[in-house]
Amino acid sequence: MKLKFLLFALLGVFATAQAQNAGVVSGKITEKSNNAPISYATVSIKDNGKVVSGVNTDDNGDFSIKNLALKNYTIEIQYIGFRKYIGSVILSDNKKTATVNASLEEEATQLKGVNIVAERSTIEQKIDRKVITVGKDLTTAGASASDIMSNIPSVNVDQDGKLSLRGNDNVRVLIDGRPSNIDPAQLLKQIPSTSIKKIELITNPSAKYNPEGMSGIINIVLHKNANTGFNGSYSGGITFGETAKYNQSLDLNYKTGKVNFFGNVGENFGTYFNNGRIARLDQDVNQKLKISNDNDNYLYKVGMDYLIDDHNTLSFYTNQNKSTGTGIVLTDIDYNNGDPDIKNIYQKARYQGPNQTGTYNLAYKHIFKKEGHTLDFEANYSDTKETQDASFDTKTTSPNNTSKDIVYNDATGENRKLGTFNVDYVNPLNEKTTLEAGAEARITRTDNDYHTANPAVTDPIDQTSIYTYDTDIYSAYVTFGQKFKKFSYQIGTRFESYQVKSNLNYGYKTFNDDYITLYPSAYFTYNLNEKNVLQLSYSRRVDRPSLEQTKPIREFSTPLVTSYGNQNLRPQFTNSVEVNYTRTLEKGSITTGVFVRRINDQISRTLSPDPNDDSGYKQVLGFANYDNSSSYGFEASLNYKLTKWWDIQPSIDFSSIKQHGVVFEFDPKTGKSSPLERTVTTSAFNARMNSNFKPTKRLSFLLFGFYRGPVEEIQQHRKEMYKMDIGSRYTLLDNKMNISVRFNDVFNTMKYAFDGVYPYPQEGQFTWESQTVYLGLTYNFGGAKIKNLQRKQREDNTNKGGGGMF
Numbered sequence: 001m002k003l004k005f006l007l008f009a010l011l012g013v014f015a016t017a018q019a020q021n022a023g024v025v026s027g028k029i030t031e032k033s034n035n036a037p038i039s040y041a042t043v044s045i046k047d048n049g050k051v052v053s054g055v056n057t058d059d060n061g062d063f064s065i066k067n068l069a070l071k072n073y074t075i076e077i078q079y080i081g082f083r084k085y086i087g088s089v090i091l092s093d094n095k096k097t098a099t100v101n102a103s104l105e106e107e108a109t110q111l112k113g114v115n116i117v118a119e120r121s122t123i124e125q126k127i128d129r130k131v132i133t134v135g136k137d138l139t140t141a142g143a144s145a146s147d148i149m150s151n152i153p154s155v156n157v158d159q160d161g162k163l164s165l166r167g168n169d170n171v172r173v174l175i176d177g178r179p180s181n182i183d184p185a186q187l188l189k190q191i192p193s194t195s196i197k198k199i200e201l202i203t204n205p206s207a208k209y210n211p212e213g214m215s216g217i218i219n220i221v222l223h224k225n226a227n228t229g230f231n232g233s234y235s236g237g238i239t240f241g242e243t244a245k246y247n248q249s250l251d252l253n254y255k256t257g258k259v260n261f262f263g264n265v266g267e268n269f270g271t272y273f274n275n276g277r278i279a280r281l282d283q284d285v286n287q288k289l290k291i292s293n294d295n296d297n298y299l300y301k302v303g304m305d306y307l308i309d310d311h312n313t314l315s316f317y318t319n320q321n322k323s324t325g326t327g328i329v330l331t332d333i334d335y336n337n338g339d340p341d342i343k344n345i346y347q348k349a350r351y352q353g354p355n356q357t358g359t360y361n362l363a364y365k366h367i368f369k370k371e372g373h374t375l376d377f378e379a380n381y382s383d384t385k386e387t388q389d390a391s392f393d394t395k396t397t398s399p400n401n402t403s404k405d406i407v408y409n410d411a412t413g414e415n416r417k418l419g420t421f422n423v424d425y426v427n428p429l430n431e432k433t434t435l436e437a438g439a440e441a442r443i444t445r446t447d448n449d450y451h452t453a454n455p456a457v458t459d460p461i462d463q464t465s466i467y468t469y470d471t472d473i474y475s476a477y478v479t480f481g482q483k484f485k486k487f488s489y490q491i492g493t494r495f496e497s498y499q500v501k502s503n504l505n506y507g508y509k510t511f512n513d514d515y516i517t518l519y520p521s522a523y524f525t526y527n528l529n530e531k532n533v534l535q536l537s538y539s540r541r542v543d544r545p546s547l548e549q550t551k552p553i554r555e556f557s558t559p560l561v562t563s564y565g566n567q568n569l570r571p572q573f574t575n576s577v578e579v580n581y582t583r584t585l586e587k588g589s590i591t592t593g594v595f596v597r598r599i600n601d602q603i604s605r606t607l608s609p610d611p612n613d614d615s616g617y618k619q620v621l622g623f624a625n626y627d628n629s630s631s632y633g634f635e636a637s638l639n640y641k642l643t644k645w646w647d648i649q650p651s652i653d654f655s656s657i658k659q660h661g662v663v664f665e666f667d668p669k670t671g672k673s674s675p676l677e678r679t680v681t682t683s684a685f686n687a688r689m690n691s692n693f694k695p696t697k698r699l700s701f702l703l704f705g706f707y708r709g710p711v712e713e714i715q716q717h718r719k720e721m722y723k724m725d726i727g728s729r730y731t732l733l734d735n736k737m738n739i740s741v742r743f744n745d746v747f748n749t750m751k752y753a754f755d756g757v758y759p760y761p762q763e764g765q766f767t768w769e770s771q772t773v774y775l776g777l778t779y780n781f782g783g784a785k786i787k788n789l790q791r792k793q794r795e796d797n798t799n800k801g802g803g804g805m806f
Helices: 002-020 145-149 184-190
Strands: 022-031 042-047 050-056 062-069 072-078 085-090 097-104 122-125 130-133 155-157 163-165 171-175 196-202 216-222 229-240 244-256 259-280 285-309 312-335 344-352 355-367 374-397 403-428 433-452 464-483 487-504 509-529 532-543 561-563 572-585 588-600 603-609 619-625 629-643 646-667 672-693 699-708 721-732 737-744 752-756 762-768 772-781
Touching (some): 050 062, 145 196, 163 216
Parallel strands (some): 022 097, 171 216
Antiparallel strands (some): 042 050, 042 072, 130 196, 155 163, 196 216, 229 244, 229 772, 244 259, 285 312, 312 344, 344 374, 433 464, 464 487, 487 509, 532 572, 588 629, 603 619, 672 699, 699 721, 721 737
């Protein structure tokens, strides 16, 4: 008994001695702007660069780290969206406790030495992407995400809302790193511009990312309200064009303890107008189009993050998108060539139908004790249902003023299901070396049905069509990177198994493809000095044909033009090399880059005579694989603050691609068209200038100019486009409310004009409501920020071309 007592006494003495020789570091972390506590900020104690201990702050922003050896340390405090705090701590026999109370500033540096304020947008060049942080100047551009995309360097938006990057529309569009079953052009019109936090341009993605998209990835990151307590924001706006369009959104958040609930709802509704004309020059046939789309778009998102403990987080959300609308296309065709049968064709086409997509996402994140060591699991499922009822009323008038009417209906339905499961692992092996690995399964099932009552269609197979398009993709990747004093590199590869099966009318026409491919990537970065960074990168990518490009079912139709897919399209592969340079200036930064690509089996639009038409007037829009081609280009952007009240952001980009393919040439003597091989060099030049003026703390003005040069394509010549916008913004209620107004296309100069000789000599022009006035209001309310789950970047797997006329 005495021996046991003695042992316990000795252990007590040792424990007391150890405690007496151990130090404690404690303190409180707050926001500098409002002195609000920051919950779950990361506090690390380092000894010679190595982490020896660390904790997260509690709900009140307090922390305490015990049992530290008595010596000198470095303390680092980090929280997403704020500047990192670095300080020193001295523990000794005379000072065994230390108190560190730190006030963190919101992130104001994207590139070293570049001072950034929230008023204006900024550009940051990272190892594999260019990040545009959306400031208040860009949100003033318009009501929706689609309105502000043309303000982004290297990004273009056509008259139908389709995006292109570096002059190429083979680009993946992601929302918060996730693909959507909704057509990107439609989805971007639903997202309020004030909901966008940043836009990432990933022009040469690494093996970590799915390899789809020749020109890369555009990832739109939305704000996720993550403030303590109950808070949120509201935004609303009116766009005045031919008629008024309305948009509004509400973001709400409630955080209590370890649970964070979030959600938002938005709507966008109004009638949009487009006009166009196409003139056939050899036969004096003129086609005029008037298009209106009365759309009501709704989306809402609800979810929660649950912080199980300091190392484990569980998150769930559902995103629901609904759209209803009526599209009317009025086509008026005059025949002035002495045709004995036709003088005029007038058609009224009406397209109606709801679209709905439901997305469900579950994610789990584990943070190991070692800094930067993480494991992520994520499952995502989305279901899209689209229906369209189309009616066509066509009146044909002959030269002797007799006429006949044809009225019929078309009906289409589509159900698309997408399921993904992925795991990602990141392990910093040491301070200089990082290993990343992961795997993904992606399953897509699509059913499409079509029925027409067109009396001209007599074949039962063409009257009713059932088309299925299914893909199975299984992939795994690994990347390895090291960082030295001035040099860093990352190499990796992605292994992928791809299977596709398409079936028209239960075996009438089938197409199967199954292949295994490797997609390597490499990045090399060299810091010439603190202000100059040079980077070289390589990647191999693929563009697979999408459902819209493959389904042999009518997609768009006028009396003279009908659009179909090509079931036998092959994927196109691209090898890309880029060199990028970033220079930090005293009052800004400049980024430049050049790229070279080699493309095999390029997928492009085709325009050919309708083989079922004997009149020689009708044409078919389709898709085909062209032969191998190459492209190159460059881009440069500047972010510079001239004075305290004036900053400019000019940018230019140029791309050139050599195209070789088959077009059709019409012989007026024989009245027939014959195939012709043709090679052209297609070049595109774009220039933008964004200038912001801030005469007072509350009032600011902006001036934006845009120019797109003419483009020579394999089938037509596109003419130049240009415009100028002006706007203003006023801040009130202690920066919680903003009122903005913007006059887009002041001189009404934006138009899409073209001419060509294949398959017929023709020229045309399309205009839309480019000249508009936008009036918007935003109001924010909230408290201190908390820590959120960082989601991985995911993307789609198909070439999204298709839809519309061009």
